[in-house]
Amino acid sequence: MxxxxxxxxxxxxxxxxxxxxxxxxxxxxxxxxxxxxxxxxxxxxxxxxxxxxxxxxxxxxxxxxxxxxxxLRNLTVLPLLLSPERDEQLAQSTEGRVTTFAHYLVPDYLRTKLEPRQRPKCFR
Missing domain, CATH: 1.20.58 (Methane Monooxygenase Hydroxylase; Chain G, domain 1)
Structure with missing residues (x-):
């Protein structure tokens, strides 16, 4: 199954x-x-x-x-490798938009909703 x-x-x-x-x-x-x-x-x-x-x-x-x-919303995405160093494979696969997958960036990359302080004024 x-x-x-x-x-x-x-x-x-x-x-x-x-x-x-x-x-x-x-x-x-x-x-x-x-x-x-x-x-x-x-x-x-x-x-x-x-x-x-x-x-x-x-x-x-x-x-x-x-x-x-x-x-797909029932699935969880977890990073396999975290590193503060530049990852060329990641940069290539994201066309240069994401170059590093560091510990302090993961929550922002995997967030599904904006934090209240980041929302535009029209959504407050």
Whole structure:
């Protein structure tokens, strides 16, 4: 029983990762077009890109709400290695957004809600 659940989780995570990567590529492409072709950007092409991103978000939402996808909020994420030193593999896998996974940073990285003092004024 547990093996089946692990296989379902692995399949679901692979599917989610693929959808997120497709979405990330589409968003990066749209940002590049807006930054580089702003003067010549026509509305129909922009709306087509927007529709593509919207469709990809809907596909990701379907994957997350599918019956065979395990409820991910019931899973716990624990770091396997904490180090105050720069981790090149971590930096590469996060595209440079996270370079170290130190003890003092883990609570912020794994937090699901903002601390009250960090919330914008409109949410207080």
């Amino acid at each position: 547990q093996q089946r659940e692990e296989k379902q989780l692995a399949f679901a995570l692979d599917n989610i990762i693929q959808r997120v990567n497709d979405l990330k590529t589409s968003i990066a492409s749209m940002i590049m077009k807006v930054e580089n072709e702003y003067e010549n950007l026509n509305r129909p092409n922009f709306l087509d890109n927007y529709a593509l991103i919207s469709g990809q978000l809907m596909a990701l939402s379907k994957v997350l709400s599918h019956d065979k996808c395990p409820v």
